[in-house]
Amino acid sequence: MDGPPLPLRHARHGSGTVSDPLPPRSHLPGPALGPGGEFDLIRRLIGRGGPLPPELRVGPGDDAAVLEGGWCLSSDLAIEEVHFRRDWLTAREIGARAVAAALSDLAAMAARPVAILLSMALPSPGGAELAEELQEGAAGEAARFGAVIAGGDLSRSPGPIVVDVTVIGRTPHPVLRSGALPGDEVWVTGALGGAAGAVRLWLAGEVPPPALRQAFAHPTPRISEALWLAGEGCLRAALDLSDGVAGDAGHLAAAGGVRVVIEAGLVPLHPALLSGDFSEAVRLELALGGGEDYELCLITPPGALAGRKGEFEKRFGVPLTRIGRVESGAGVEVRDEPGRSAPRVSGGFSHFTEGV
């Protein structure tokens, strides 16, 4: 099926760079983000920053900020009617999914989760019950990855359910968005487009098959996978896929000062997209431009992952797929067969199209 472009749901703040082990920095790096009206806005917002305090090793722009001591922090909003609808998810799933999406930013840094802060604004009446169910979902998902709820805030909402999750993780060696070098390889974990496929069907008034609903409702932050890959020394750069790999890879390109080339034919489609519901073109659009799979996009030195792919897939039960390579240049190019560029698949509309 065809449909409207998928919304660009998240727009995290830019991309900073830092060497590793992390020295103190004295200046805010220019935010290195991929193209797009929303990122132009974020560039303007964070481009105004002054000097960074030395205890802040990585400022706005990467998947998480990094503090002295290796603490990684990131916040992630989940808003009813923007990121989910109440007839799509149970309250417990809303809480769990908000935490999973936020933890995915720690996966992208190869940081071990320690704690979360859970802020919730909930409509009344029903707010107390919602709070308990959301919190149960959130706490359960946090616990799966070794994190506890360390604080937060609770408020009434005049309308939508609002959840903001701040994740707190730690690593002595954060993997940043920068670091890609010409000749490197581009890999992704898992399969892409499943969450977007579910949304596409819901928006068309249909009921997604269980496997697609699962992809949307229960994304798995690739924490264990990232920690293993980082421990193997395989990762030059990484980010998590919240807005679609074709758009998100632009942040890796901008942060590294390189060009990312994606071979469309190599992109692993979510298997449940291979049904009669989606045309071949839509499948590819969902996999390249659909958001919220929360898989990882990895930049590795040439040849570093090929020999470990089998062990990775056996260990984690998750596909690991090379989808392209890094060249000198800038931006993202999607090729539909070797040597020929396909039309660039957009990440979809911006949250704020009118002003940017």
Next chain:
Amino acid sequence: MDGPPLPLRHARHGSGTVSDPLPPRSHLPGPALGPGGEFDLIRRLIGRGGPLPPELRVGPGDDAAVLEGGWCLSSDLAIEEVHFRRDWLTAREIGARAVAAALSDLAAMAARPVAILLSMALPSPGGAELAEELQEGAAGEAARFGAVIAGGDLSRSPGPIVVDVTVIGRTPHPVLRSGALPGDEVWVTGALGGAAGAVRLWLAGEVPPPALRQAFAHPTPRISEALWLAGEGCLRAALDLSDGVAGDAGHLAAAGGVRVVIEAGLVPLHPALLSGDFSEAVRLELALGGGEDYELCLITPPGALAGRKGEFEKRFGVPLTRIGRVESGAGVEVRDEPGRSAPRVSGGFSHFTEGV
């Protein structure tokens, strides 16, 4: 004037205890919060926690969580129609006030601000302009206290403006809510009831005088004041006043296992309340039960502050007032003259009255 009870706006997660310097903890302390339906809900929510990871020195329940390395983290929501209205504040003020309120939690820990994460959900159309103005206000307020914006999230909102600020501060010696001992003194910074007075007038369709509007729109987190007092070794316990001192002091009482006695006649009223707009009873209600002054309530050893009050007031231009004392027992008692209990002033209604 008289009016409805003021809303209880914030309900932060409970109160943990820890000795200082901070050892690792292996178990979540029972959340020690004052009475109230909303705090019963929070007690239920955070009472489910399991063991704390050793890197988390203070878990849910104090003004901020504390990580190994002395990092203090707290999140604070500001929601349109709950915490503010757009005809009360400019967009820049909304951003600045959200940051000030969040930084106030760092003041309550005597922690130095380092950075903030700024999450905003904004209605469209107009979202891009709102984002820029809110961010300017937020960044300016953060900069006043030495903090930069280190990240965050940006989303469309289907209705209200939503701002969630996570503050990141640091101190080797956090001041907790626990620690009060019988015989200690209870002090507050500044004057109370101004913000609530402005809200009371707005809700009655009146225009608050500039000094009351200022108290609501531009609260000052008492960072410098707290750092100085902590450096002088004067603080046994502290919290910031977001819901009114009569209610908030209950958290100090619960965390310390003591009774807090407040002499109503000693409570410093905001000078602009002393106009014809408010009866004497309402003034006291606003000062004791009105929220969002973001002043500090301090527990000090007997006699520790009396000799420093003059220097404090000269240094900071802010009153420092003893309002009561700590006794053995439990809860908060408000006395209207020595030895006689006044009716307890409630902090107002709960966000979620229907389920608690």
